Every structure is written in C-alpha cells, then in structure tokens.
Amino acid sequence: xxxxxxxxxxxxxxxxxxxxxxxxxxxxxxxxxxx
Amino acid sequence: xxxxxxxxxxxxxxxxxxxxxxxxxxxxxxxxxxxxxxxxxxxxxxxxxxxxxxxxxxxxxxxxxxxxxxxxxxxxxxxxxxxxxxxxxxxxxxxxxxxxxxxxxxxxxxxxxxxxxxxxxxxxxxxxxxxxxxxxxxxxxxxxxxxxxxxxxxxxxxxxxxxxxxxxxxxxxxxxxxxxxxxxxxxxxxxxxxxxxxxxxxxxxxxxxxxxxxxxxxxxxxxxxxxxxxxxxxxxxxxxxxxxxxxxxxxxxxxxxxxxxxxxxxxxxxxxxxxxxxxxxxxxxxxxxxxxxxxxxxxxxxxxxxxxxxxxxxxxxxxxxxxxxxxxxxxxxxxxxxxxxxxxxxxxxxxxxxxxxxxxxxxxxxxxxxxxxxxxxxxxxxxxxxxxxxxxxxxxxxxxxxxxxxxx
Numbered sequence: 001x002x003x004x005x006x007x008x009x010x011x012x013x014x015x016x017x018x019x020x021x022x023x024x025x026x027x028x029x030x031x032x033x034x035x
Numbered sequence: 036x037x038x039x040x041x042x043x044x045x046x047x048x049x050x051x052x053x054x055x056x057x058x059x060x061x062x063x064x065x066x067x068x069x070x071x072x073x074x075x076x077x078x079x080x081x082x083x084x085x086x087x088x089x090x091x092x093x094x095x096x097x098x099x100x101x102x103x104x105x106x107x108x109x110x111x112x113x114x115x116x117x118x119x120x121x122x123x124x125x126x127x128x129x130x131x132x133x134x135x136x137x138x139x140x141x142x143x144x145x146x147x148x149x150x151x152x153x154x155x156x157x158x159x160x161x162x163x164x165x166x167x168x169x170x171x172x173x174x175x176x177x178x179x180x181x182x183x184x185x186x187x188x189x190x191x192x193x194x195x196x197x198x199x200x201x202x203x204x205x206x207x208x209x210x211x212x213x214x215x216x217x218x219x220x221x222x223x224x225x226x227x228x229x230x231x232x233x234x235x236x237x238x239x240x241x242x243x244x245x246x247x248x249x250x251x252x253x254x255x256x257x258x259x260x261x262x263x264x265x266x267x268x269x270x271x272x273x274x275x276x277x278x279x280x281x282x283x284x285x286x287x288x289x290x291x292x293x294x295x296x297x298x299x300x301x302x303x304x305x306x307x308x309x310x311x312x313x314x315x316x317x318x319x320x321x322x323x324x325x326x327x328x329x330x331x332x333x334x335x336x337x338x339x340x341x342x343x344x345x346x347x348x349x350x351x352x353x354x355x356x357x358x359x360x361x362x363x364x365x366x367x368x369x370x371x372x373x374x375x376x377x378x379x380x381x382x383x384x385x386x387x388x389x390x391x392x393x394x395x396x397x398x399x400x401x402x403x404x405x406x407x408x409x410x411x412x413x414x415x416x417x418x419x420x421x422x423x424x425x426x427x428x429x430x431x432x433x434x435x436x437x438x439x440x441x442x443x
Contacts, residue, residue, distance in 0.1 A: 009279075010039040011036045012285065013041070013266060013284045013285065015040075015041050016040070016289070017231070017247055018289060019100050019231050022096075022231035022236050022239065023146070023231065025245050025247075029036065
C-alpha cells in the first residue's frame, strides 16, 4: 500500500483521542498555544 | 488555531454502550481484539511469546476513560523524587521525575475541576498539598465502603472516600452521574460519567476548531530533513492512505502504542525509530498493577451497588519504608467483587452452568467485597519491535517483563 490520496496541513496534529489526546485538544482549542 | 486528531478506533455514542458483560469482557466490544490488534507478551525476555490481550484498554475516542470507573487520587510529592527517597536499587533503573509535584499541582486541580471530581479534600492524611478542594462532595457511600472505613478505623489507619471522576451532584451544566452496577469495564449508556468521551471531546468540538477523525490508523510519523516530526501517514476506514502535515505533532497514544509508533517511524535521521538515538524508546515502561483479596461477610453488603467501585481508600502504606525490604508502597482500596459473570465464574469451585451459577452469583455479589492493593511501582516491561500486524502488515508491540530479582 503506497498510494497517498490526500495531503493536508494544520496547526496541530494529535495522534490519539483518549485521555491525554482529548485533554490536549480541549486545552489547545479553548486557549491556543504560543509558538 | 486548527487542531486535527487521528484516532485509530471508532467514535461511539452512548446508545452503543450497555451492561452486556460477555460483549464487554469476553468479546472485545471495548477492548482490542487480539486477533485484529495483537500484542505479544513474554514473562521474561528468554520466555516464549504469547499473543494475548495485554494491558486491555479501549482503543477508541475516549480511550481508557470509556471503561474506567474513574479513581483519581493524586500522586504525592515523593512519587516525583522516588530515587531521592529510595536511593540506588541494584538492578533497577530508578530515577526522579524531571518535574516536581509543585509544578504539576495546578494541572491536577484543573483536571479535577474540569471533570467535576467528587471527593473530600484533606481526608487523605498522606496527600500532598492541594491548592483547592474538590468541586463535588464524595459519591454516596456504598455498604462495602462503610465496612472499609470501620475496619480501617479499628486498626488506627487513615481512610478516605476515593476521589472519583463522577458527579455526586449537578456540576458545570451536567447532571449528576447515574450510578450503575455496570460501570467499570463497561461503556456508559447514560453519558453522565466523567470521561474524555463525555466531557473533553464535546468541549473541544464545541469550539469549532477540533477536527476529530475516528477510524484513522496512523502508520508512520514523518520527519523533515532536520529530523523533526512534520506529520503522519494514516489509513482511513476505507483503506485509503492520507498524509497530514502540521506545525506541531503530539503523540498521545498511551505508553505501548506511542512507543510502537515511534519505533515504526524510521527515517534517514532516525534509523532506529523517531527520537530513539539513545535506544530508550519503549524501555522502562511501568504500569499500575494490583493484587486483591476477596472477603465474604455474613451480612449483605450489596457489592453490586455503586458499580463495584464507589469506594474507600487508604494511603496508610503508600509511602516508602526501608524496613519493609522493598521499594515503595501502594494505594489500598475496596470495591465490589467485580462483574458477576466473567469474574465470578473464574473463582474456584463456582458452578458454571444451569440455575446454580445464577444463585451463586447473586449470593456472591451480595456478601463479598474485594480488597485491592494498587502499586505505583512495578517491574519494567518493554515494547519492542515486532512481528507483523495481521491486518495492516505493521509491527505489533512485543512486550517483555523484566522482573526485578527481589520479586523472584
């Protein structure tokens, strides 16, 4: 399997939406972050 | 800010959860099916590997908080400076944490207030300082918690209501948590338990800045020419590959899967896996482990009530004590005897067929409690590079115990 059908870019990518991933998502979407 | 999240599992709704014990415990409705997402395990490095349900945690939106009952006692100051407290232990790779309890304390408080944790600040004599009490009073006491407090008091031990990620009263626009006999190890059909699925995910979605993509299986973290993570290649539910790039990449897949993904992500700058120049990725993993004892009482304690886990705890033997001859201690707590079918049927001399198991299970869950000893230190296990993932031909996690000589 080598075909990549799409490419996208975002500010933050979180792998996982469990306890730590969802916590990071809540904080980042509500407060943002300093780059 | 735009946040994209890739989750390998599904995004389930509360309507898909319930009290089906066989589905939840025996048929991998929540936990990963070892045939589809295998992990191998060795009890020692030189022992044969077995494919098993190692460290069963739901792999879906909400993760482990989908099946948890939500005990949330804090670590203590000494947990963060364990090497300083215990000293060198031959044969162990003991180290202090790079952060202190004081640095983490505001975040403990933030999570407790975001979840609406029910507890009683100051009730645990051995707890380290806290800047704020709990947002909700303790959950209603179960009969076995009453027994536990009475027993601890008779022995002169401090005990306290176990802090719980559940609402004892309405909080922050949410109703009080429905106390169900089918809580721990089951999903929550009421949507009232405090969890990442019920609280943090909806809050992030409500901002309009959270693009959560379930059923998205990450195969590799990609790196730029400097060796810094720049994105991920993942497979969607239809088997199509995508590449998602980002300014910041956060790995939040749990101890085993995060290490596995890093080891699978090789490149010219990271020939042995992402950020693995020191060969430490996947090593020295520790889990919370527990042992338990079951007590049988003459009078009913209704162990099924409270989901088995609305509980009482003690830190009386939590801290390290050189005179005990081993490092560290543990959190003692009580719970119901567990989920009737899968667990009670595994106890010795239990009938397994016909009407007798039903009567036996009713009797057992009414008169038994379970005393649990949760250790904060445990033998290291190391996920290592694998065999092959059966569906996607990716590496599976190979986990091997390294028991310390003092345990043998």
